Amino acid sequence: MANKYISVIVIAYNRRKYLLQAVRSALQQTLPKDLYEVIVVKNFRDETIDRRLEEWGVANIYSDDTSQGGKIREALEVARGEVISVLEDDDEFLPEKLAGVYAAFKSGADYYHNGFVFINERGEVLAKRGLS
């Protein structure tokens, strides 16, 4: 299997509600698919979610580790990317996110942070951090 440049690690603990939205946002990137992979680590099994992740070709790891670090550590064992981007189950990436990460690390970055938008449960924008 080809090496990927970026591994997106999606972590979930108990929450199911937004997980598929989060994963879908990571899959709908402008960056070519062969440059990144998506790995989900969660502490539950859910027939609907697990079937969808399989259809999407997303690595799906079950972990009963209650700590965030423990879940990341388990994902790192299978991650093929040189760069790690974390995505919490209730957040989303916008389509240009991984292209930004790729460009930054290809230009020599070791640490990358981007601006973000706060939304509420109805998807309404509450505030922004970073430049518009």
Next chain:
Amino acid sequence: MQGLIHGALGNSSAISVRKFTLEKIELKNCELSLDAFMLTAGLLSARIIIDDPRHLTVFRVHSQHLGFDRSSFEVTQANALKIYPRILSDATYLMSIVRGSPYERVIKYYTFLSQKLSWLALPERPQLGDPELDSLRPSDVLEWVASLPYHRHHLRFIAIELLAPVLPKAFKRVLVEFEFKLSARRVLE
């Protein structure tokens, strides 16, 4: 630098690092503060840091998010009692790995001292059994003063941050409740 750190803490979904930087730290010590761990690990290893101002991540604020459920003062306090001991445990480990680095002071303020002060401000908090965490020490005040350049809070919050931990419980509750009302939207600033 403080802008970068202020932005990064609270949102690990906006951070990316090289894999080897995460492999160099003990992730098993990270209970809740993944953002602080990624930030610290990245800064300790990074030669080039990029702060991309573009809005590329969506951060959802919702009622199942303990840190953002501000439906009432009581709920906020109950959630704080659950999460602060774990955050302080995370922060204690991070302090051990940043010691002596160029980022020690700023990381110490954001990941440890500000969390400790918030913990000490809780009117009904239990003792953790660690003298370093259970009381305000002179070294905390000196460190707080030394880190003034990194503070991004408004002046009213700075005063409350340092004052609340040393007040008697009844006054503490009044002040912290006042701060809660005053800062209903602070989390979004």
